[in-house]
Amino acid sequence: MITTSHYLVLSAILFTIGVIGVLVKRNPIVIFMCVELMLNAANLSFIALGRHFGQVNGQMYVIFALAVAAAEVSVGLGIIVAIFRSKETINVDEVNLMKS
Amino acid sequence: MATVIAFWVLAILSVVASIAMVVTKNPVRSALALVGTFICVAAFYILLSAQFIAAVQVIVYAGAIMVLFLFVIMLLNLGSPGALRERGSLQPIIATGLGICFLIALLLSGSLLSLPLPAGVRPAEYEPLGTVRAIGINLYDPNQPWLFPFEATSILLLVAVIGAIIMAKRKV
Known part of the structure; x- marks a missing residue:
């Protein structure tokens, strides 16, 4: 019997893998992918809890999270392309313009 | 099953x-x-x-x-694979340890493992x-609060399109 707790634990595991990826990786594109993984984990728990309470509202939140994720990816990848044009690298250790 | x-x-x-x-x-x-x-x-x-x-x-x-x-x-x-050199240091190990601590904290917090089933909801209602x-x-129900966020999302996507074009252009 698969309960809602199974889905919540799986969502927590996926979220943690995303957090570790953000902390470990040096490539901003892969960091973006890890952020997408964390968004997906949050969406999964939204839908699991929505079904748990028999409501469709959890899926509404997921629709808006999807739209925000699409907007975030388009702007973020544009910023990465712009940084690569000006500095010829996108390693997050070498791009430290805002560090005083 | x-x-x-x-x-x-x-x-x-x-x-x-x-x-x-x-x-x-x-x-x-x-x-x-x-x-x-x-x-x-x-x-x-x-x-x-x-x-x-x-x-x-x-x-x-x-x-x-x-x-x-x-x-x-x-x-x-x-x-x-060699396009970006990963820094060889203790950082991955420390990050993994902290991540596992975070996972344990998530699992111990609240009622993640023992959710109460709400009264009056039967599994048959889950289907549609x-x-x-x-x-x-x-x-699109006017009595629900989703219509305004839906319209605001269209503005958000428009702003994202304009922002992406401006970011990726060589000269503004």
């Missing part, structure tokens, strides 16, 4: 694919592993009777967003929850 087997197979597949995304050095391989994770999550949505969201997940995430990622990886020529009809009726 079939849902139990499907859950465990998909759970193992999604966790393995996401770990592979973090571990591999090649950005293209990690993008493909992330596509696998997204498709597993879409299958979870079908198991959770959210059919519309599952279709949107495959179209938007596994389709559009990952094509954008792969396009930028190829454009910046980061496909080779995520069809296009149910989503549409709920989304």
Whole structure:
């Protein structure tokens, strides 16, 4: 019997893998992918809890999270392309313009 | 019984694919592993009777967003594994330890492991929850609070389009 707790634990595991990826990786594109993984984990728990309470509202939140994720990816990848044009690298250790 | 087997197979597949995304050095391989994770999550949505969201997940995430990622990886020529040198230090080990602490804290917090079933909800009511009809009726219902966020989302997407064009242009 698969309960809602199974889905919540799986969502927590996926979220943690995303957090570790953000902390470990040096490539901003892969960091973006890890952020997408964390968004997906949050969406999964939204839908699991929505079904748990028999409501469709959890899926509404997921629709808006999807739209925000699409907007975030388009702007973020544009910023990465712009940084690569000006500095010829996108390693997050070498791009430290805002560090005083 | 079939849902139990499907859950465990998909759970193992999604966790393995996401770990592979973090571990591999090649950005293209990690993008493909992330596509696998997204498709597993879409299958979870079908198991959770959210059919519309599952279709949107495959179209938007596994389709559009990952094509954008792969396009930028190829454009910046980061496909080779040695393109970005990973710093050899204690950071991955410390980050993994802290991440596992975070996971334990998440599991211990609140009622994650023992959710009470709400009264008056039977499993038979779960079935028509995520069809296009149910989503549409709920989304455009004037008595529900979703109509204004829906319109605001269109403004957000317009702003994102303009922002992406301005960011990627050589000269504004």
